Amino acid sequence: MKKINLLIGFVIFVAACTADGEDEDPIENQAPSQVDSLIYPSDNLLCADNTIDFEWEASTDPDGDDISYLLEITRDIDFSTIDHSFTLISTSKSTTLEKDIAYYWRVKAIDSKNLGSDYSTVYQFYTEGVGETNHIPFAPELIAPSLNEVVSGTSSTLEWDANDVDNDPLIFDIYFDTENPPITKIGDNQSDKTLSVDINAVTTYYWKVVAKDGKGGQSVGQVWSFSTN
Secondary structure, three states: OHHHHHHHHHHHHHHHHHHHHHHOOOOOOOOOOOOOOEEEOOOOEEEOOOEEEEEEOOOOOOOOOOEEEEEEEEOOOOOOOOOEEEEEOOOEEEEEOOOOOEEEEEEEEEEOOOOEOOOOOOEEEEEOOOOOOOOOOOOOEEEEOOOOEEEOOOEEEEEEEOOOOOOOOOEEEEEEEOOOOOOOEEEEEEOOOEEEEEOOOOOEEEEEEEEEOOOOOEEEOOOEEEEEO
16 A cells, blocks of 8 residues: 555656646747947948958847857948858958948847847948049938838838948939839939939839949949839
8 A cells, every 4th residue: 555655646746747847938049139339440431451350349148148240241232242251259350352342241140059130230331442532432322211111192202321431422313113123214413312203003113323423433222112002
């Protein structure tokens, strides 16, 4: 009888332990924080050399995991093609780039369990050329409507931004169409960074901006789109 009681007690203990184990949820890994600050090269910087010492602020991980960083450098503002990519455990990297080129860079934090943060803000900079007195503008950046946004009404205001490392005043050509890429020019050599357009319902529109510095330098922006309901 004593052996039976012991056996019953053991079965109850094992069942209880199993039940407790089933109730416990595994601890979910959390992503590291986004890199908040890109230190160097700063945004819109004209670098005095083409060997660049990239530096950024460290990320933190809520689980205490080790962190590495993905540094991406490109000539395309949309990062469709990556010219240089580095995975590092430090928060800096020195590399040599081509001269007289507009570059864009960003950083992403990744923990030891391969969970990544969002990308940092994108910064743009220019590598100094040999004997250059003028540099082409940076590619225009989209402000509104946001990419693939659905808008209402019979008109919309296109808005963008653009910078020039020489601080030259910029003028813009604007192309707007229902075809991709847009070929209809609706703005010519305008200094404003906005343009109002008439729109129709249930239509997808494509547009791009060409930034010109008045000295022969120009940058063609990427094609943006939005739709109407």
